[in-house]
Amino acid sequence: MKALRFYAPEDVRLEEVPEPECGPDEVKLKVKACSTCGTDVKIFYNGHQNITPPATMGHEIAGEVVEVGADVNATYGAEWKPGDRAQVIAAVPCGDCYECNKGWMAVCQNQTSVGYQYDGGFAEYIIIPRQVLKVDGLNRIPDNVGYDEASAAEPFACAINAQELLGIEEGDTVVVFGAGPIGCMHIRIARGVHKAGRVFLVDVNADRLKMSADAVQPDEVINGAEVDVVEKVMELTGGRGADVIITATAANVTQEQAISMAARNGRISFFGGLPKTDPFIKCDSNLVHYRQLHIHGANGSAPEHNKRALEYISTGQVPVKDLITEHIPLERALEAFQIVKEGRAIKVTVVP
Numbered sequence: 001m002k003a004l005r006f007y008a009p010e011d012v013r014l015e016e017v018p019e020p021e022c023g024p025d026e027v028k029l030k031v032k033a034c035s036t037c038g039t040d041v042k043i044f045y046n047g048h049q050n051i052t053p054p055a056t057m058g059h060e061i062a063g064e065v066v067e068v069g070a071d072v073n074a075t076y077g078a079e080w081k082p083g084d085r086a087q088v089i090a091a092v093p094c095g096d097c098y099e100c101n102k103g104w105m106a107v108c109q110n111q112t113s114v115g116y117q118y119d120g121g122f123a124e125y126i127i128i129p130r131q132v133l134k135v136d137g138l139n140r141i142p143d144n145v146g147y148d149e150a151s152a153a154e155p156f157a158c159a160i161n162a163q164e165l166l167g168i169e170e171g172d173t174v175v176v177f178g179a180g181p182i183g184c185m186h187i188r189i190a191r192g193v194h195k196a197g198r199v200f201l202v203d204v205n206a207d208r209l210k211m212s213a214d215a216v217q218p219d220e221v222i223n224g225a226e227v228d229v230v231e232k233v234m235e236l237t238g239g240r241g242a243d244v245i246i247t248a249t250a251a252n253v254t255q256e257q258a259i260s261m262a263a264r265n266g267r268i269s270f271f272g273g274l275p276k277t278d279p280f281i282k283c284d285s286n287l288v289h290y291r292q293l294h295i296h297g298a299n300g301s302a303p304e305h306n307k308r309a310l311e312y313i314s315t316g317q318v319p320v321k322d323l324i325t326e327h328i329p330l331e332r333a334l335e336a337f338q339i340v341k342e343g344r345a346i347k348v349t350v351v352p
Contacts, residue, residue, distance in 0.1 A: 002017075005056055006051055008047065014334070019124070024072075025130040026128060031124060031125065031352045032085075032147035033061075034062075035324070036347075036350060055116070058123070062088070062150035068080045076136075078133065078138075085147070087139045088132065089132060089154065089157075092135065093135050094112075124352045142310060152323070152324060156185050158182070159186050160309060162271050168196055169194070172194075172197055174244040176245075179208045183201065183203075183248040185318070190244070199219055200221075203224065205225075209221055233261040243267065245258040246269045254272075263291070268293060324347045326339060327348075328351065330352040
């Protein structure tokens with residue numbers, strides 16, 4: 001079968017590999033869609049500490065069950081059979097550590113990941129390991145949800161996790177930094193699930209900002225390359241600031257701006273991780289103190305967030321179909337990375 005394999009930074013190859021065999025406690029999927037994200041681009045250029053080359057990349061996966069291990073249904077209380085449609089979690093908690101037992105699976109200290117420790121979805125077939133099945137991480141795709149939409153449930157789940165921590169209230173003014181697919185999802189979740197009030201979208205790439213704004217229709221579009229973002233948000237809010245700010249981009253300055261523009265009792269999500277070579281920001285501690293600000297990290301998602309994402313997509317509460325603006329065959333998967341890097345599409349899905 002064909003698979004996109006990571007060997008070293010900037011050495012990623014589409015090659016023929018043996019079709020994987022399904023063990024007794026595993027499920028085999030025929031991959032129908034594997035979406036791409038900025039993390040895939042980072043891995044392409046920089047590698048990752050949890051990837052041992054050669055390894056198949058791809059972690060936003062949906063497919064059709066083609067084989068079910070003999071022990072799966074009895075061991076995990078599942079009822080999987082060939083022909084079932086399934087979406088796969090990416091972040092795999094252990095289910096046994098302190099954090100998992102507290103219900104904090106998104107920050108499991110023993111977390112592993114599909115597309116990292118386990119071969120991923122930029123391939124014709126994938127094996128779902130027992131670790132995924134153990135934590136109920138293989139999810140049925142509702143009948144009215146396409147494979148491409150289901151593959152977007154994984155990043156969607158990460159956004160759900162972040163917004164739960166923020167406690168967005170009806171009518172809150174929300175600022176989202178980053179006009180990529182995850183920024184678009186944040187806007188739709190804030191509105192569709194939490195009934196936010198005005199929502200502002202910020203980016204420095206004018207083309208990407210327009211493309212995403214056309215799709216999700218924020219109340220205000222702010223080009224950070226042209227205006228002082230903090231000053232603009234303060235102007236738009238009558239000097240009060242934003243109730244909720246989500247930095248869905250790997251830029252240090254956005255986190256600093258988020259603190260400066262937050263209203264009293266404002267909630268901030270540092271959703272996008274910063275480069276490991278430059279992970280520090282300047283923080284006016286007095287703003288945090290006197291405005292009583294709440295600053296949250298957001299790390300991936302738990303299996304339950306993936307299920308909720310599929311539910312929101314299925315009910316139409318948070319649509320994602322129109323955010324998938326490119327479908328690319330596996331043979332051209334490397335092009336998908338370039339499209340994502342250049343911001344020429346909202347969401348790119350690879351179709352084996």
